[in-house]
Structures are given as structure tokens and as C-alpha cells.
Amino acid sequence: MIPATFDYHAPGSLADAITLLDKLGDEAKVLSGGMSLLPMLKIRLAQVAHLVDIGRIPGLDYIKEEGGTLKIGAATKESALERSDLIRSKYPILLDTALVIADPIVRNRATAGGNLAHGDPANDHPATMLALGASIVARGPKGERTIPVDQFFKGLFTTALAANEILTEIRIPTPPARSGGAYVKLERKVGDFATAGAAAQVTLAANGTIEKAGIGLTNAGPTPIKAVEAEKFLAGKKPDDATLQEAGRLAAKATNPSADRRGSVEYKREMARVHTVRALKAAIRRAGGQ
Amino acid sequence: MATHTITVTVNGAPRTAEVESRLLLVHFIRETLGMTGTHIGCDTSHCGACTVLLDGEPVKSCTMLAVQADGRQVMTVEGLEKDAKLDPIQEGFMQEHGLQCGFCTPGMMLTSYALLRRNKQPTEDEIRHAISGNLCRCTGYVNIVKAVQYAAAKQQ
Numbered sequence: 001m002i003p004a005t006f007d008y009h010a011p012g013s014l015a016d017a018i019t020l021l022d023k024l025g026d027e028a029k030v031l032s033g034g035m036s037l038l039p040m041l042k043i044r045l046a047q048v049a050h051l052v053d054i055g056r057i058p059g060l061d062y063i064k065e066e067g068g069t070l071k072i073g074a075a076t077k078e079s080a081l082e083r084s085d086l087i088r089s090k091y092p093i094l095l096d097t098a099l100v101i102a103d104p105i106v107r108n109r110a111t112a113g114g115n116l117a118h119g120d121p122a123n124d125h126p127a128t129m130l131a132l133g134a135s136i137v138a139r140g141p142k143g144e145r146t147i148p149v150d151q152f153f154k155g156l157f158t159t160a161l162a163a164n165e166i167l168t169e170i171r172i173p174t175p176p177a178r179s180g181g182a183y184v185k186l187e188r189k190v191g192d193f194a195t196a197g198a199a200a201q202v203t204l205a206a207n208g209t210i211e212k213a214g215i216g217l218t219n220a221g222p223t224p225i226k227a228v229e230a231e232k233f234l235a236g237k238k239p240d241d242a243t244l245q246e247a248g249r250l251a252a253k254a255t256n257p258s259a260d261r262r263g264s265v266e267y268k269r270e271m272a273r274v275h276t277v278r279a280l281k282a283a284i285r286r287a288g289g290q
Numbered sequence: 291m292a293t294h295t296i297t298v299t300v301n302g303a304p305r306t307a308e309v310e311s312r313l314l315l316v317h318f319i320r321e322t323l324g325m326t327g328t329h330i331g332c333d334t335s336h337c338g339a340c341t342v343l344l345d346g347e348p349v350k351s352c353t354m355l356a357v358q359a360d361g362r363q364v365m366t367v368e369g370l371e372k373d374a375k376l377d378p379i380q381e382g383f384m385q386e387h388g389l390q391c392g393f394c395t396p397g398m399m400l401t402s403y404a405l406l407r408r409n410k411q412p413t414e415d416e417i418r419h420a421i422s423g424n425l426c427r428c429t430g431y432v433n434i435v436k437a438v439q440y441a442a443a444k445q446q
Contacts, residue, residue, distance in 0.1 A: 001333050007292040008311035008357050038353045039334055041312075051311070055358060079347070103423025105338055105401065108347045109354065190422040191336055 003041035010053045014139060014166065017054055022141045022164040024050050030166060031055065032075060032114035035106050036123075054166060060113075063087065070172040074113025079104070081112060091172070092286060093181030093201060097128045100183070103191040116152070117167045119159040119223075122193040126153060126224030128183050130216030131199035134172045140165035153223040178204040178211075180286025184279045185218065186271050188262065194219040195262040196271035198251070200279035202239075204287045210234045213280070215247070219262075220255035220272050227251035227276065239284045248277035296360035300325070301369030309356045316340045318356035319366060327367035327396050331425070338424035341397035342366050348401045350423075367396035370403065378441040379403050388437030390428035397424050402438045411442055 009028075011017040021028055028050035031037055040046040054060065060075035063084050070091065072081070081087050081098040088095055101107060101115065101124050115125040116136065129149045136147045138161055152160050161167060175181070181201035185194045197218030205211040213234040215227040230250035237243045252273035259265050292311040297304050300323060307322050319328050319342065328351060331339030335353040342351045343365040370377040379399050382388060389395045398421060405412055405420040412420065417438045418431070426434060 002314070002317075003312045005292065005310070005312055008294065008355065010357070010360075034355070034358070035335065035353065038355070042314075042333070042353075053358065102335075103338075104420055105341060105348045105350055105423035106335060106353075108344075109349055 001042040001044075003038070004044060004047045006041075006048050007050045008053065009050060010056045012056060014054075014057055014060075014168065017052055017057060017166060018139060018141055018164060020052055021166070024052070025163050028052050028163070030117070032117070033077070033109040033111040034114075035102065035110040036114065036118045036120060060168060065174060068174050070174055072112050072170040072172070074111060074117075074167045074169060076112045078102075078107035078110045078112065078115070082107060090174075091181070093128055093132065093183050093199060093283070096183035097124050097199070100124060100185045100187065100197075106191070112170060113167045116149075116170065117159060117161060119153060119155075119157045121153070121156065121222060121224050122219045123224075124183065124185065124194065124197060124218055127197055127199040127216030127218040128181075129170065129172070130224060130226040131181060131183075131201040131214035132172045132175075133201075133214055134170055136160075136167055137169035137171060138162075138165040139168045144168070146171070150226050156222045175201065176203055178206075178287050178289075180283045180288070181214075182279050182282035182286060184275050184282065186275060193262075196220065196257075196268055196275050198272065198275040198279040200276065200283040202234075202280065202283040202287050202289075204239075204284070204289050208289060209236055209238050210284075211236075213247070213283075215251055215276060215279070217251060217255060217272055217276070220257050220268065222256070225254055225256075227254045229254060230276065234280075239280070239289055244277050244280050247280060248273040251276040294357050294360070296357055298356070298359045298361075299363045301365055311355065311357060313356045314352055315342070315354040315356050315359050315364075316351035318359070319351060319364070322356075325366055325368055329393055329396055331393065336425070337394070338397040338401065338421075339394055341400050341424060343400055343404055346404060346407065348404045348423075365400065367399060370399060377403065378444040379406065379438070381444065382437035382440035383434075386433050386436040386440050388430065388434045390430050394424055394426045394428075398426065398434055402441065405438070406442055406445060410445065412438070414439075
């Protein structure tokens, strides 16, 4: 399969890329790892007049902690997240996520920024970032702005990014003590999109109750879903089984999946419930609770 | 029609060509360069038959543009043999019957070659994880794993 013809641009700096995007407007699409965009162009689900490849711009590939924030450069490969000692030791929820994105070869090209900017509810990072309360840094002709991730996903394949903006960085607040997070995904085979997936990030109080919980769901509706009701319900509660089951029920209530080869609406809702409970249990274990 | 002049170093030799923007790396390798060891399987980045090494890391060449490889190093299955001597990974696939129909073999060998560069003594789990993006429709995974273990032992 061969994409329809387009012009290819490979700017050497972020400033040049933004100037180009500003000029080309809706005619252009940003190419990062290309693991979502190129298949869409090949099967002609999408067609563009211009591709602006940001893969040759230096300085967009890093994983670092700074002032209580984990900063991930947009062009950081999933395989780099998978191999990072910092991620492995302090952010196991991100390791969980990277390990189930597509397959190891695709992860050598796929980028963390692209996974979010594509705006696909079936991608895995959105749920994790919703659970972690991340922010998205976008740069455009007027400079930089920061978008809370719960305001980032606007619709299927649509994000808050303007046509002349580039996602440059993901910022995640370093979780306080007694925190843990986990991402669990049900997939038919390696490389498949999720039948259901749930991310949970939990902070426990000194007395063992849940101080704060974040829950994000994958492929559970037209956009990635933040299970707000379930999060609110958990605050201040003891993390016993009945409480977690109720949180799972509330999370499933927030979903709006569509039926496809991966299952019926009812099945996907049920799997969202089950996986929310599993993610919460794993997160609480990692936070040092029961 | 947008075209670009690109130079890609393939198995150590720089290859320059004028290519269309939309030309996929796998077509550049197979059709522009005439090197047909790299296979096209699913053409949707699932099966891994088209796997080549880009700057040493396995990538699926059906889901990459040739222009994206401009100025970079590509290694294909034709690059495994050196001075008329098979690479240990090729020897392993031969000795352990790591192939049946052979269609997935170039991708399997390149992924395994890259794994052994990073991890000299992978466990069976690590091998299976590494090749989880390469599908064998003959389902000959048991012998493929043995082939990789053979190469690992040989390289000790």
C-alpha cells in the first residue's frame, strides 16, 4: 500500500518547523515516529498535502526530573522509556504502559509525544497521563503554552493542539511518598489495541486511606476517559475490596465504548470495570498498601 | 510530484537515489536497490517480515519513508554474511531448523541479531519478548528460539 503523494519537509529546528506549519495551515500534518500516521496514510484513511517531519529536530528526546516534575521530550521513543532506569525505578506505571504499546520493533520508532498528539482513544499513554495528572507543553508562533491533559483530548483524533503548534514536552508531577501507579491492558495479541485498558495512580495517607486517586481508561469511548466519579469516590476511603469494586463500577459507568471485533459494548464496559479494579489494586500495592 | 535525493548507507555502502516523498523504505530497498532479501508481509507494521536495522535498531521498513532514512545506516539480511562467512545467527537458524517456509526469517534474524548486540546471553523470555513483533505463520517459534540460543552460545 502506497500513500497518496505529498510534499515532505524535514526542518532542522523547532522554530523552522513552526514557521512552516504556520504557513501551511491545515494542509500539513506533523510526522514524528510515524507509527500511527504512516499506516493511516497508507490505507488512505488520511491524506495530506504536506508532511512536516520533526524527527530530525535535536533536543526533543530526553527523560529527566527537574524541580518535582518528570519531563519527557516529545520525540522520546517508547523503547527509551522502556529502558530508562529512572522510569523503571520511579515510574513503573510508565513502564507498564510502554511495554504494551504495539510491539518492541514499533517501539523503536513510536514516540511518547506522538502517542498523545495523535488523539486516538485506543492509544495507551493518554490513560496513563490522565491518571498521573500530566500536562502537555505545546509550542506555536506565539510561544509556549501548557495544557492540562484532561483538557487536551477534544474528540476522535482531535486534540487541543492548533495546526501551527507542536507538542514538545510531557510534564508529570513527581508523585509524593506513599504513591503508586499501574497500567493494565487487555489485548487479544501482542501489538493489538486494547479491548480495555485502565491506568490508576494512587497516593495513600499515613493512616492507609486513599488520599488521592487518578484513573484513566483506554479505548472506552471516542476520547480517552478520566473516570472522575470513581476518583472522587475513592478520596478518603479505606482501600478495601468493596470500595475498589465500587470504584470499578463507577469507572465503567463513565465509558461509552462501541462494539467491534474486540467485543460488544457490554463486554467492553465489563472489561473496563475489571481492569480498573486490577489497576487500582496494583497501584495500591506499589504505594505500599495492601 | 515531490522528489528528494537521498543517500542511505546500506550494509556499509552509501547508496544515492532520487526518490518520491511517499516511497516507503522497503520499496527503496527492494525495488530501487534490487535487494529482495527484505520481505513484505502484512504491509501494516504487524508482521515484521520487512524488519531491517536502522542505526542498529530493528524497524519495520514498510512503515517508514525512504526519505526518513536519508543520511542513516540501514542493515538488511544481505549484510549478515561477512567475507563469505555466515553470521552465527544465520548458522543458528540453519543448525536448529529455525525456518520452515523462510518468509519471516530475514526479519527474525535481524531482530535477533540486534538483541544479541544488546544482550549477549538473553533468557528464553527475553528472546520471546524481543521477537514478539515478528510473526512466523509456520509457528516455528520453538526452533527460532533455539536458533537464537545457538547464536548466543556461539558468540560467547
